[in-house]
Amino acid sequence: MKNKPKKIGVGLVGFGTVGQGVAALLSDAESPATAKTGVHLRLLRICDVDLERPREVAVDSALLTSRLEDILEDEDISIGIELIGGVDGALAVVEKLLRAGKDVVTANKALLASHGAELLKLAESVGKQIRFEASCAGGIPLIGALEEGLVANRIDGLKGIVNGTCNYILTSMTEKQESFSRALSEAQEAGYAEADPTLDINGMDSAHKLAILAMLAFGTQVSLDNIYVEGIDRIEQTDLAFAAELGYVMKLLAIGEVHPEGISLRVHPTFLPRGSLLAQVGGVYNAVSVYGHATGETLYYGMGAGRMPTASAVMADVIALARGPDSCRCRSLSEWTGRKLPIVSIEDIESRYYIRVTALDEPGVMAKVSGVLGSKQISLSAILQHESEPAKPVPVIIMTHLAREGSVREALAEISELDVVSEHPVCIRVAEESV
Amino acid sequence: MKNKPKKIGVGLVGFGTVGQGVAALLSDAESPATAKTGVHLRLLRICDVDLERPREVAVDSALLTSRLEDILEDEDISIGIELIGGVDGALAVVEKLLRAGKDVVTANKALLASHGAELLKLAESVGKQIRFEASCAGGIPLIGALEEGLVANRIDGLKGIVNGTCNYILTSMTEKQESFSRALSEAQEAGYAEADPTLDINGMDSAHKLAILAMLAFGTQVSLDNIYVEGIDRIEQTDLAFAAELGYVMKLLAIGEVHPEGISLRVHPTFLPRGSLLAQVGGVYNAVSVYGHATGETLYYGMGAGRMPTASAVMADVIALARGPDSCRCRSLSEWTGRKLPIVSIEDIESRYYIRVTALDEPGVMAKVSGVLGSKQISLSAILQHESEPAKPVPVIIMTHLAREGSVREALAEISELDVVSEHPVCIRVAEESV
Numbered sequence: 096m097k098n099k100p101k102k103i104g105v106g107l108v109g110f111g112t113v114g115q116g117v118a119a120l121l122s123d124a125e126s127p128a129t130a131k132t133g134v135h136l137r138l139l140r141i142c143d144v145d146l147e148r149p150r151e152v153a154v155d156s157a158l159l160t161s162r163l164e165d166i167l168e169d170e171d172i173s174i175g176i177e178l179i180g181g182v183d184g185a186l187a188v189v190e191k192l193l194r195a196g197k198d199v200v201t202a203n204k205a206l207l208a209s210h211g212a213e214l215l216k217l218a219e220s221v222g223k224q225i226r227f228e229a230s231c232a233g234g235i236p237l238i239g240a241l242e243e244g245l246v247a248n249r250i251d252g253l254k255g256i257v258n259g260t261c262n263y264i265l266t267s268m269t270e271k272q273e274s275f276s277r278a279l280s281e282a283q284e285a286g287y288a289e290a291d292p293t294l295d296i297n298g299m300d301s302a303h304k305l306a307i308l309a310m311l312a313f314g315t316q317v318s319l320d321n322i323y324v325e326g327i328d329r330i331e332q333t334d335l336a337f338a339a340e341l342g343y344v345m346k347l348l349a350i351g352e353v354h355p356e357g358i359s360l361r362v363h364p365t366f367l368p369r370g371s372l373l374a375q376v377g378g379v380y381n382a383v384s385v386y387g388h389a390t391g392e393t394l395y396y397g398m399g400a401g402r403m404p405t406a407s408a409v410m411a412d413v414i415a416l417a418r419g420p421d422s423c424r425c426r427s428l429s430e431w432t433g434r435k436l437p438i439v440s441i442e443d444i445e446s447r448y449y450i451r452v453t454a455l456d457e458p459g460v461m462a463k464v465s466g467v468l469g470s471k472q473i474s475l476s477a478i479l480q481h482e483s484e485p486a487k488p489v490p491v492i493i494m495t496h497l498a499r500e501g502s503v504r505e506a507l508a509e510i511s512e513l514d515v516v517s518e519h520p521v522c523i524r525v526a527e528e529s530v
Numbered sequence: 531m532k533n534k535p536k537k538i539g540v541g542l543v544g545f546g547t548v549g550q551g552v553a554a555l556l557s558d559a560e561s562p563a564t565a566k567t568g569v570h571l572r573l574l575r576i577c578d579v580d581l582e583r584p585r586e587v588a589v590d591s592a593l594l595t596s597r598l599e600d601i602l603e604d605e606d607i608s609i610g611i612e613l614i615g616g617v618d619g620a621l622a623v624v625e626k627l628l629r630a631g632k633d634v635v636t637a638n639k640a641l642l643a644s645h646g647a648e649l650l651k652l653a654e655s656v657g658k659q660i661r662f663e664a665s666c667a668g669g670i671p672l673i674g675a676l677e678e679g680l681v682a683n684r685i686d687g688l689k690g691i692v693n694g695t696c697n698y699i700l701t702s703m704t705e706k707q708e709s710f711s712r713a714l715s716e717a718q719e720a721g722y723a724e725a726d727p728t729l730d731i732n733g734m735d736s737a738h739k740l741a742i743l744a745m746l747a748f749g750t751q752v753s754l755d756n757i758y759v760e761g762i763d764r765i766e767q768t769d770l771a772f773a774a775e776l777g778y779v780m781k782l783l784a785i786g787e788v789h790p791e792g793i794s795l796r797v798h799p800t801f802l803p804r805g806s807l808l809a810q811v812g813g814v815y816n817a818v819s820v821y822g823h824a825t826g827e828t829l830y831y832g833m834g835a836g837r838m839p840t841a842s843a844v845m846a847d848v849i850a851l852a853r854g855p856d857s858c859r860c861r862s863l864s865e866w867t868g869r870k871l872p873i874v875s876i877e878d879i880e881s882r883y884y885i886r887v888t889a890l891d892e893p894g895v896m897a898k899v900s901g902v903l904g905s906k907q908i909s910l911s912a913i914l915q916h917e918s919e920p921a922k923p924v925p926v927i928i929m930t931h932l933a934r935e936g937s938v939r940e941a942l943a944e945i946s947e948l949d950v951v952s953e954h955p956v957c958i959r960v961a962e963e964s965v
Contacts, residue, residue: 120682120824127823128682130749215864228679234825236679243678244663244671247555247563247845254961314565315871323876334886334956337927341912343884343960352879357872359879366884366960372831373961375810382829388562389555389842390669390832394817396807397828407824410682429650436750437792441758444787444794449778449801451769477776492772521769525778525801526689526808 102135103417106166106197108188109178110143110159113202113229115152116406117176122154128410131431134417140166143179163188167195174416176409177201186210193223200412202229202405208303212316226412231304232257232381234404235397236411241311241385248387250312252352255383256376257304259399260295261327261347263287265364266377269335269344275328287379297326298347298362305349305360312351312385313358325363338366344374349383372396442501447476447525450493450503452510453518456483460515464491467509471502488517494525537570538852541601541632543623544613545578545594548637548664550587551841552611557589563845566866569852575601578614598623602630609851611844612636621645628658635847637664637840643738647751661847666739667692667816669839670832671846676746676820683822685747687787690818691811692739694834695730696762696782698722700799701812704770704779710763722814732761733782733797740784740795747786747820748793760798773801779809784818807831877936882911882960885928885938887945888953891918895950899926902944906937923952929960 105121107114120126121138129135141158142165166172175192177199179185185206192199199218201207207214207230218225228238232255241250256262260282267278279296282288294300302324306317327347335345343366352359367374372394376382381399384392398404454460465475479492495503503522511519540556542549555561556573564570576593577600601607610627612634614620620641627634634653636642642649642665653660663673667690676685691697695717702713714731717723729735737759741752762782770780778801787794802809807829811817816834819827833839889895900910912929930938938957946954 116824126682127684131677131681212864212868215867219864234822235828236675239674239679240671242566243850244674244846245842246566246849247561247842249562310867313871314866315869316867321873331956333925334884334958337886337914337925338884338958341884341914341927341929345958348961352874354874354878357874359874359876361876361879364958366958368961370810371961372807372810375805375807387669387842389551389838389845391839393670393830393832395828395830398826403824404826407680407682407822410824411679414681415678429647429654431749432650432745432751433647434750436748438756439787439789439792439794441794441796443789444796449769449773449776451772479772479776490768490772492776494776521766523769523773523780523799523801526783526803526806 102137103173104137104139104169104171105174105176105413106140106142106169106172107138107176107178108142108163108166109180110141110150111178112402113405113409114141114143114178115150116402117178117409118154119152120406120410128414132414132418133430134414136413136417139169139172142166163191167191172197174198174200174413176413177203178409180205182206182209189214189225190217193218193221193225196221196223198223198416199225200409200416201225201227202409204230204300204303204307208306208319211307211310224416226415227307228412229405229408231307232383232395233397233399233401234407235381235383235395235399236408237308237383237395238311239411240393240395241308245385245387245390245393248389250353251386251388252350253308253312253383253385254348254350256346256373256381257349257383257399258295258301258347259379259381260288260292261301262376262381263379264296265327265330265345265347268330268332269339272332272336274332275330296328298324301347301349301362305351305362308349308383309351309358309360313353315358317360321360323361323363327364330364342369343367344369346373346376348373442504444500445497446500447497447527448495448503449523449525450495450507451521452491452493452516453488454491455515455517456485456487456489457515461491463513463515464493464510467506468493468495471506473498473502473506537572538608539572539574539604539606540609540611540848541575541577541604541607542573542611542613543577543598543601544615545576545585546613547837548840548844549576549578549613550585551837552613552844553589554587555841555845563849567849567853568865569849571848571852574604574607577601598626602626607632609633609635609848611848612638613844615640617641617644624649624660625652628653628656628660631656631658633658633851634660635844635851636660636662637844639665639735639738639742643741643754646742646745659851661850662742663847664840664843666742667818667830668832668834668836669842670816670818670830670834671843672743672818672830673746674846675828675830676743680820680822680825680828683824685788686821686823687785688743688747688818688820689783689785689808691781691808691816692784692818692834693730693736693782694814694816695723695727696736697811697816698814699731700762700765700780700782703765703767704774707767707771709767710765731763733759736782736784736797740786740797743784743818744786744793744795748788750793752795756795758796758798762799765799777804778802779804781808781811783808877939879935880932881935882932882962883930883938884958884960885930885942886956887926887928887951888923889926890950890952891920891922891924892950896926898948898950899928899945902941903928903930906941908933908937908941
């Protein structure tokens, strides 16, 4: 029943930060993409003008070339990945790849914001595809959501944080009460802002992404001139402080809305109510809310930049192309999901725990309870007990550090047997920030 | 260049809440899905055991049938949608649809949690697809993200809120300090809990969804027995209050994690730090965080249930099937994005505004400033001015109700000309909860 696995040749143009991430994913001998889809990708060529610069990802030097023709003329390469950035040079590369009969994947937002419509037309005319999941919001599959998941929706609007540098700076200004210039310097030291951060902080990078998102969401050509843009470079600490008093947090938002008379497109600093989801998006993270007529609001959150998140998005497009017209989704899904991984019991899970013990307010109670916990290697991170009348049962709240569920259960059983404890303790797991 | 549009016949089994939503989307003469993809869907048959019950969505009565054979035997129908719910009856319907040569779309989480692997195998063996975006998290394109957007990622874990009823109850208990039973009654009155809410509040509905998500994320068969399940039916208000003091919020989480020795799967009430994104997800909303080895954390948020959000997810699958192997993505994308919608100027946008005016602390200053605003039809929602030394410039913060940007700009220009005002006012837009 199992068909021959599909082998697809890939050529990479641009071996910088993201290019190295893509090369790493393509060279992964245990590629999850292959396991999930049955598609075998082969990286056949890497083209870059500078082959001497040291790279962090090692590749077979026979793959390297400085001649684009080595990719264009290689008939085994059916997918070309453009990661050189910039507009004019990248435009020429993408056009040549399409004309040479390659499908194209690009992460280049500036290119798409200025030449997206014409590149889609060119791709259509030569019967090839151009895909660009990585151009907006990095590792977040936002383009896929707009193109596929939300396909049945009339999109009424979208708004989001699409520039991690600005969000990092605004988060620092808010949390550490820093000035803009101080927060920018720190972002540069931390590697979250370029030496020349102009395109980020003046809002143009966000405008590029908004142009692409609006094109897909609303079905319209967008020129950068259509977008009203204000950056964050003139934001003063004093306004963040006043707004905080009023319950607001500042974010640089890209906003596209459908009005009866047309669409509006804008990028500007915006105050959001502190309790809103977008207001909670801190540091270099991105998040975009999309308002569909059937779904209502959906929101997508994740790393908007960086080597591996962006490479993940590039790979999603490469795989989509490689699966191609005759892919059998069910066969690969059936194989992938047909595996049987071993199951770890709840007893062996580690978590933090909230434990409420109802105990007599007598000397020695805490010693007994914490003695039981200590005997099971469970250490405490916080204890809370309110004042109460002597000798009446009182609730004692205990927060633990990471502990094994099985040990906690044993401890709870012992604690409930203590003569100073009047009820079986209540126990609730406490989540970490990660899984 | 324009190819003949593709016409695809669809048969619907189950004409209840979601079925009516799907029928409404399929009958939309201005279907956004058709505009985006060039695919014309035709709803050819609706099968339901009860054709007499009044429906909110009107359809041509000639479409209605109580005989499944009318769909199975109709060669113009290539896609069957199963929306009858339950396990055994639905299993028989899906098997018959596949064996009759139809691709299948289903929203049935109980069916997939118990028979997902075998249905994927059956679909493969007959060369058809079964798709189920609507089975988890309603309108959120989460299955698509796992299958496509994150395809290049090894998924290390996922955790999320996948039952809106429980989240509504826990949100009420937290915000209104209500007991579980009171919050449940209110949820039932508001239509957010079933008359028999057992499967929701005991965690089994979340377990069904976790089984499906884990199958896709980790590539493994999952049986419901593999999942440790605790519901919210024994949660006491007192623990929510104590946890609030400590900075935590309770959510019912479905959690899947990869450990060196296997996977762990569990559903239980969990305390989350108040500042975390999942802790901010209130009411009937769902949200799921997925941890990929390349992307890091990505999070997906939206309505997890309801007629139109769920119908939106069903339609995404139908369109994906209808686009089929020979769809030309670029042609439809090029047409959809090649339109030219009119652009609304920033001057015509309505927003709320934060305005900081630096003014002399003299009698009559507020009267002058607010007089200018009033003359432009801008009304104020809040004013903040701290005490200061007389006759020194002080910042005055003004929050407006919705106002037109053009009017605000005119007002700011006039205010900056006032002799009591020492600097051009600072002005920052304030976002609503929606776009």
